[in-house]
Amino acid sequence: MIAAPHPAFVLHSRPYKETSALVDFLTREGRLCAVLRGARGKAGTLARPFVPLELELRGRSELKNVTRLESAGIPPLLGGLALFSGLYLNELLIRLLPAQDPHPQLFDHYAATLAALAAGRALEPLLRAFEWRLLSDLGYGFALDRDCHGQPVDPLGLYRWLPDLGFEPVCQLQPGLFHGRELLALAEADWTVPGALAAAKRLMRQALAPHLGGRPLVSRELFINRKESHRD
Structure with missing residues (x-):
């Protein structure tokens, strides 16, 4: 049972x-699914x-009931690509975050x-940082500055990423490789290094794929389509 109100x-x-309505909430206590009664009324306008x-739930089973739902601040104004980015974050959390597994940070x-999205900050660094934090919090993080043998990443070297192992140094060019200088830039979140953002996007795709079940x-497809139409 959760009696005290919680940010959500x-x-x-x-x-x-x-x-x-059945609503998936993100709280500091984890992802919680609850029944919101009268969702077509005033409460439903908040379930966006x-x-x-500020959320209050009752119940002892995994599926709880919402007993109180109140606004706790001004919602960020997301539009265009920022809106699709927010939907992408939500889908990642629904797909990857176990129910009732606390992750306050x-x-x-x-x-x-x-x-930051509402403030108009650059999208790609924000998305890559969130993906990395999500993987790390779930225990799927990995070192960016050391290879799978525990050796420091060589800025002049080439590496391929192996699930559950990390970065393996390679000697020959092949598709999907990472330059050592890119990995070291990612370790410092230094997006000024040429190729760092593109490498981060490719790496996060590879790292998330095993956990998305194929x-x-x-939201990713919607984001891509919106981005392409935005360019047109």
Whole structure:
């Protein structure tokens, strides 16, 4: 049972029975699924993504009931590519974050990322940083400045990423390799190094893939399509 109110964000909601909704919330106590009754009324207007909320739940089973839902601040104004980026973060959390597994620092990082998106900060560094934090918090992180043999990454070397092992040095060019200077830039979050952002995107795709079960991310496709239409 959770009696005290908790800071929360809505990750996703879907209709449930006649007037209720099943809502996935992100809280400092983890991802929680709860029934929101009267979702077509005032409460339903709050059950939107990105709105800072104060949440109170009741129940002993995994599926709880919302007893109180109040606004806890001004929601960040996300539009265009920033909106699709926020939806991407939400889908990642729904797909990867186990239910009722506390990650308070990840919650705070999520809130800070939403604020940065609303402020118009560059999207790619924000998304890569959030992906890295999510993998690290879930125990899937890996060293960026050392190879799979424990040796320091050579800035002039070439590496391939191996799931569960890390970076293996290679001598011959082949698709999908990483330059050592790129990996060292990622370790310092130095996006001024040429190729660092592109390498980070490619690396995060490879690192997330084993944990997504082979199912594509709907929000990623929407984001790509929106980005291409934005360029046109």
